[in-house]
Amino acid sequence: MRFDDRLATVLAQRAPSAGAARIQFHQLLDLLGTSPSEARGPTYDTAYLRMAELASQIPAAERAAMLAQPALRLRSPRLVAQLASAEPQVASAAIRAARLSEEQWLDLIPALPPAARSALFDQAQMSDAAVELMQRLGIRGRGLPAPESAPATAQTPATTTETPLAPPPAPPPSPEGIGAIVQRINAFRADRLARDQTATLPQSGTDAPRLPLREFTAAAPPPLQSADFATDSSGTISQAEQHTAPMLIGVNLAEYPHLAGQIRQHQPIRHTAIALTGGAAISGDWIIDAAPQFDRQSGHFTGYLGRLRRLAPPATTPQSAESPSTDSQSDRLRQILHELRTPVNAIQGFAEIIQQQLFGPAPHEYRALAANIASDAARMMAGFDELDRLARLDSGTQDSAIGSCDLGDCVAASVARLQHHGAKIHVTNTDADLTITMPPIEAERLIWRLLGTLNSRAEPDECLHITLSQNQNMAHIAHQIPAALAACDDETLFHTAPNIVQNTLASGLFGGGFALRLATAEAKAAGGELRRDKGIFNLFLPMVNPANSADLTPSPAQNSNDKTGETTHIA
Numbered sequence: 001m002r003f004d005d006r007l008a009t010v011l012a013q014r015a016p017s018a019g020a021a022r023i024q025f026h027q028l029l030d031l032l033g034t035s036p037s038e039a040r041g042p043t044y045d046t047a048y049l050r051m052a053e054l055a056s057q058i059p060a061a062e063r064a065a066m067l068a069q070p071a072l073r074l075r076s077p078r079l080v081a082q083l084a085s086a087e088p089q090v091a092s093a094a095i096r097a098a099r100l101s102e103e104q105w106l107d108l109i110p111a112l113p114p115a116a117r118s119a120l121f122d123q124a125q126m127s128d129a130a131v132e133l134m135q136r137l138g139i140r141g142r143g144l145p146a147p148e149s150a151p152a153t154a155q156t157p158a159t160t161t162e163t164p165l166a167p168p169p170a171p172p173p174s175p176e177g178i179g180a181i182v183q184r185i186n187a188f189r190a191d192r193l194a195r196d197q198t199a200t201l202p203q204s205g206t207d208a209p210r211l212p213l214r215e216f217t218a219a220a221p222p223p224l225q226s227a228d229f230a231t232d233s234s235g236t237i238s239q240a241e242q243h244t245a246p247m248l249i250g251v252n253l254a255e256y257p258h259l260a261g262q263i264r265q266h267q268p269i270r271h272t273a274i275a276l277t278g279g280a281a282i283s284g285d286w287i288i289d290a291a292p293q294f295d296r297q298s299g300h301f302t303g304y305l306g307r308l309r310r311l312a313p314p315a316t317t318p319q320s321a322e323s324p325s326t327d328s329q330s331d332r333l334r335q336i337l338h339e340l341r342t343p344v345n346a347i348q349g350f351a352e353i354i355q356q357q358l359f360g361p362a363p364h365e366y367r368a369l370a371a372n373i374a375s376d377a378a379r380m381m382a383g384f385d386e387l388d389r390l391a392r393l394d395s396g397t398q399d400s401a402i403g404s405c406d407l408g409d410c411v412a413a414s415v416a417r418l419q420h421h422g423a424k425i426h427v428t429n430t431d432a433d434l435t436i437t438m439p440p441i442e443a444e445r446l447i448w449r450l451l452g453t454l455n456s457r458a459e460p461d462e463c464l465h466i467t468l469s470q471n472q473n474m475a476h477i478a479h480q481i482p483a484a485l486a487a488c489d490d491e492t493l494f495h496t497a498p499n500i501v502q503n504t505l506a507s508g509l510f511g512g513g514f515a516l517r518l519a520t521a522e523a524k525a526a527g528g529e530l531r532r533d534k535g536i537f538n539l540f541l542p543m544v545n546p547a548n549s550a551d552l553t554p555s556p557a558q559n560s561n562d563k564t565g566e567t568t569h570i571a
Contacts, residue, residue: 067093257349348377383509403439
């Protein structure tokens, strides 16, 4: 295996003089021209930026002469696209020297600037499909018909539309010569109009006229998935690739709150989400990676060199023919949540900037309002996370966490938190060892969601009973339902019921009914079950190495005579 470091070696050299700049430009032209079409990376990005800098130091005529050399190998569509955006003579020379495949030409032609399209007919390797594509795009011969008296007209009438008008060799033309030119211009326009009308004539068997673009069969350019850029010291994009430059140049990354601090401190930006607005090609959510650049001599910060990558859509799982709707609904919900997170995250970031006075002093009233806004945004983001978690659990895309913990400790922690809110709870543990197959953080989240929702709805003088036991190979929690919720049916209890199960300690943004539904999904994902049996909520969770597989649930009489059971009463 050989490691090709020629490009890095060239970039490591400086070009202090005009001669050195020409040599380095020629070297980069040769290396990039022969690089694979799929070649990407920081080294290639730096090379293209260096070529743009060197081009400003070399006259266009000299660059065109370099491109006209017979030994030049120009097989990179990306390099051809960059050269085609230069001066007309450089663009024409680059297109004539390009050696691209048919598929590469079909992808490149629609992206070429109008000034460079006229040189396409000078490219001898154009396929019939590429010529047809150019005709559909309105790219035609750039010359006027030759004069009728010209010898070339009589000999080669079929190629007169492709022959450029030669400049007059004698003094300024006479009035008759000007009239002849006007006639040729009118003839050229009439010929183009006739060809356009012929293309729109209806074919046999049809009544509707056919537009020229109806026959466009070349593959459409793929959606923009990545874009390279460079910024100045303020974080404003100052350079970009030819096809994205009009849309990206001028975008100030420092205006994004979650990027402002990193840019101010000249820190690398790694895998950070960002939302862009503008043209259809760049609008949407992206992932940005950028590295700070510093002047080699002075050490001053000069900006960022980075890349934007389109955010990948949420992963989907194969769907069965019996139930195609559940996963699709979950995916749509998660996509909506992603769209909502972006503006809420931005609002939260701006509020925190004002509250913390990161950009300068702010009045106390503004800081108080900003703190409230940041708090509300945080609650909304937590609610979005819960919705996303429920969608993943329902669709089966949530990865199962691995671990174990003691169920009695999780219940004791939640009961201790509820004690500070005046809850009255009577806990009976009939089994000292209830180790379940859930990580502690997952188990505590589930237990708190259940206990917090139910106990916060109890009356001030109401004491709820909780029993912990082992039922076959399951740890079992039996939780008494408070009187305020006992009369509710399952439809009301588990679904949207803001007047019944709202404003509970563990309800979150969407109320207690949603919290119970999420707890049910969490228990199912853990291999257990949460169900309501009349006035009791029964939670079953799988155990690690249960003592035996017999039904160990004690009867009420056994509970009253059990001397080994642990009973806790908290008021």
